[in-house]
Amino acid sequence: MQRDTPLFTEEVLQKHVKFLKRHLLLLPASHQSTDVNLMAVVFYAFESLAALGQDIATDYQSNLKWMRSNYVSQKVTDEELSGFIGGPTMNIPDTITLSLPNTLFGLLTLVLMRDMEFFDKVLNKKTLGKFVSRCQLKENGAFVSVLDYKLGKASIIDSHDLRFCYIAVAILYTIGCRTEDDFKEYIDVDSLVEFILSQRSAFGGFGAFGEAHAGYTSCALSALKLLNKLDELSSLEKEKTLQWLIDRQVTREGCWEKQDISNEYYNEDDHGGFQGRENKSADTCYAFWCVNSISILYPNLKTMLQTEPVKDHLLNRTQNTLTGGFSKCYKEDADLYHTCLGIAALKLMEGSFNGALCIPTHAAKEFDL
Amino acid sequence: MFDIEDYKDVEPLPLTQDVTNEEELCRIMYCDEYKQVMALMRRMISKDELSVRALRLNSRAIELSPAFYTAWNYRFRIIEHLLKEETQLQGEGHDASYMLNKELDWLDEFTLNNPKNYQIWSYRQALLTQLYPHATFSREHPIMDLMLDDDSKNYHVWSYRKWCCAHFKTYGQEMAFTERFIKRDVYNNSAWSYRFSMLKHSDVDLDQELQFVLDKIEYVPQNISTWNYLGGLLQMMGTSDKLVEQLLQFSKKYIDESAFAYEFYARMSKLSGTANGKDVAQMYSHIADIDPIRDQWWNRKSLQADQGK
Ligand SMILES: [Zn+2]
Numbered sequence: 001m002q003r004d005t006p007l008f009t010e011e012v013l014q015k016h017v018k019f020l021k022r023h024l025l026l027l028p029a030s031h032q033s034t035d036v037n038l039m040a041v042v043f044y045a046f047e048s049l050a051a052l053g054q055d056i057a058t059d060y061q062s063n064l065k066w067m068r069s070n071y072v073s074q075k076v077t078d079e080e081l082s083g084f085i086g087g088p089t090m091n092i093p094d095t096i097t098l099s100l101p102n103t104l105f106g107l108l109t110l111v112l113m114r115d116m117e118f119f120d121k122v123l124n125k126k127t128l129g130k131f132v133s134r135c136q137l138k139e140n141g142a143f144v145s146v147l148d149y150k151l152g153k154a155s156i157i158d159s160h161d162l163r164f165c166y167i168a169v170a171i172l173y174t175i176g177c178r179t180e181d182d183f184k185e186y187i188d189v190d191s192l193v194e195f196i197l198s199q200r201s202a203f204g205g206f207g208a209f210g211e212a213h214a215g216y217t218s219c220a221l222s223a224l225k226l227l228n229k230l231d232e233l234s235s236l237e238k239e240k241t242l243q244w245l246i247d248r249q250v251t252r253e254g255c256w257e258k259q260d261i262s263n264e265y266y267n268e269d270d271h272g273g274f275q276g277r278e279n280k281s282a283d284t285c286y287a288f289w290c291v292n293s294i295s296i297l298y299p300n301l302k303t304m305l306q307t308e309p310v311k312d313h314l315l316n317r318t319q320n321t322l323t324g325g326f327s328k329c330y331k332e333d334a335d336l337y338h339t340c341l342g343i344a345a346l347k348l349m350e351g352s353f354n355g356a357l358c359i360p361t362h363a364a365k366e367f368d369l
Numbered sequence: 370m371f372d373i374e375d376y377k378d379v380e381p382l383p384l385t386q387d388v389t390n391e392e393e394l395c396r397i398m399y400c401d402e403y404k405q406v407m408a409l410m411r412r413m414i415s416k417d418e419l420s421v422r423a424l425r426l427n428s429r430a431i432e433l434s435p436a437f438y439t440a441w442n443y444r445f446r447i448i449e450h451l452l453k454e455e456t457q458l459q460g461e462g463h464d465a466s467y468m469l470n471k472e473l474d475w476l477d478e479f480t481l482n483n484p485k486n487y488q489i490w491s492y493r494q495a496l497l498t499q500l501y502p503h504a505t506f507s508r509e510h511p512i513m514d515l516m517l518d519d520d521s522k523n524y525h526v527w528s529y530r531k532w533c534c535a536h537f538k539t540y541g542q543e544m545a546f547t548e549r550f551i552k553r554d555v556y557n558n559s560a561w562s563y564r565f566s567m568l569k570h571s572d573v574d575l576d577q578e579l580q581f582v583l584d585k586i587e588y589v590p591q592n593i594s595t596w597n598y599l600g601g602l603l604q605m606m607g608t609s610d611k612l613v614e615q616l617l618q619f620s621k622k623y624i625d626e627s628a629f630a631y632e633f634y635a636r637m638s639k640l641s642g643t644a645n646g647k648d649v650a651q652m653y654s655h656i657a658d659i660d661p662i663r664d665q666w667w668n669r670k671s672l673q674a675d676q677g678k
Pocket of ligand 1: 283328
């Protein structure tokens with residue numbers, strides 16, 4: 001087999017590693033707003049480091065106990081629930097602060113840390129599943145991300161959308177659900193699938209008010225894939241969704257040259273990258289959301305999509321080889337979220353990444369995911 | 370106003386983080402105010418104190434940490450409780466709208482300062498559905514207008530507007546509303562998508578709507594939003610021979626400058642029967658030339674057409 005040239009020189013690789021590790025150490029007060037969602041920060045950094053080939057399990061062995069301490073059990077009337085809280089600040093007596101996104105981030109972080117013992121001995125699948133179950137809305141099958149902190153019912157002030165639907169499914173998949181019956185032990189699969197399909201726009205992508213959005217589309221397709229329900233979409237519908245996704249690749253070539261300055265979001269530097277919606281600028285994170293979505297519908301990615309221009313856009317436009325990390329778009333500062341998804345997109349195109357769970361393939365395989 | 374002196378009797382529940390402990394990840398060097406406000410609020414949430422001073426503290430906490438999900442939940446419970454108290458005090462039937470308006474004022478201000486936060490919109494929905502039966506759509510207009518002036522494609526605001534229409538059962542202004550944004554920027558896909566989702570609620574004449582979108586395509590042919598809209602409209606109107614012929618001639622004018630026009634032209638050619646599978650296959654091959662980044666996609670379409678799919 002022919003080996004591709006590596007994505008990063010050793011020098012640039014080290015810059016990325018340094019950039020990522022910095023987010024795990026001492027942070028200035030400007031990071032205070034992430035205090036209540038620390039699991040997200042840890043996951044973004046670990047996922048990126050693991051994808052870059054760093055040995056998380058060894059390097060961060062001493063942090064394992066702290067990581068596990070964010071997995072908590074909380075009692076609602078007579079029922080025991082468990083899951084992850086956003087961080088130590090969210091540990092408040094007599095208050096239910098479990099969070100769906102932080103639970104997925106926490107679980108996947110422990111997968112990246114190869115903490116088999118947690119999954120075998122510490123994790124209570126039943127009570128965690130019950131927490132997920134309580135986040136599902138009876139009226140439409142969708143999910144919210146938190147429970148009312150006193151009543152333990154799905155929070156009425158939270159939004160319910162495709163993100164949380166995906167997260168709920170990914171959590172259940174991670175704790176071992178595979179068959180429809182496995183999922184049905186905790187959630188109403190039929191109404192969930194119905195909700196997901198109701199979010200499909202007339203133009204092929206998925207979204208909230210009829211406007212398709214690549215992030216939501218990735219959530220919808222990933223959830224359907226993990227539920228083994230992709231065939232709820234007809235082949236004609238799949239084809240239309242695929243075209244919507246393929247159309248999100250931004251270009252300056254061919255007839256696009258004629259696109260004039262009248263579109264303020266059109267930018268020559270975006271060539272090869274992906275936008276999240278029609279007529280928007282290219283943005284690093286959408287390279288991941290779109291490429292992941294395309295690969296779910298059409299695994300033979302390279303015969304469907306020109307991956308070289310995507311790579312080129314990420315490496316030469318949004319990668320910051322000085323500070324390390326990736327930015328949202330050309331000439332902006334790198335940030336953790338776009339670094340995570342930029343690297344994920346590159347690895348996905350290389351074929352070494354599990355897009356539906358957003359972790360490297362080798363890490364997923366080790367845990368039979 | 371928020372004054373720390375009001376909380377002297379509250380025993381703080383301090384943040385547990387230890388900056389010197391290297392076992393902890395992401396040790397944030399909190400500012401003093403953050404530590405103080407969070408320590409008080411953690412205690413008050415834990416005790417579920419639903420009071421005016423709790424609301425003041427909560428405002429400060431949310432300003433410091435807009436993503437603090439439990440704080441929004443706490444805020445809602447406080448408002449709900451104060452409202453109940455007020456109504457009991459004034460007697461049944463008493464209108465406590467002024468209190469809710471004050472809350473919406475605070476939320477407006479917060480929204481303007483935190484345009485990317487998404488919790489504000491679902492919090493707002495909860496206020497209107499659970500606590501505020503006298504709310505009006507017009508009270509909601511200014512904040513949406515301000516937010517869209519700032520970012521005309523703000524996803525949350527467009528979503529919220531659609532929710533408002535359903536909540537207040539009012540759809541009368543929506544076509545005119547989107548037209549304002551389309552006039553300003555014909556590429557605004559949010560406005561076009563929103564308009565499409567509103568079509569079924571409006572009494573607009575579809576022939577007139579067709580002319581509307583054709584004019585916009587004429588203005589800039591290489592614009593995916595308008596071609597999408599035209600495609601959707603065609604599906605609603607049905608593909609009569611006359612209409613297909615009209616759109617065939619229309620799209621043909623732009624095939625040299627727009628891949629979308631060409632694709633539409635190929636579809637109309639097939640529908641009208643003026644082109645067979647081989648002809649359509651050739652058209653798709655040509656689109657691969659004018660849209661080279663998607664050449665694999667167009668070649669696939671070409672092959673499908675050739676095979677009569
Ligand atoms: Zn982004």
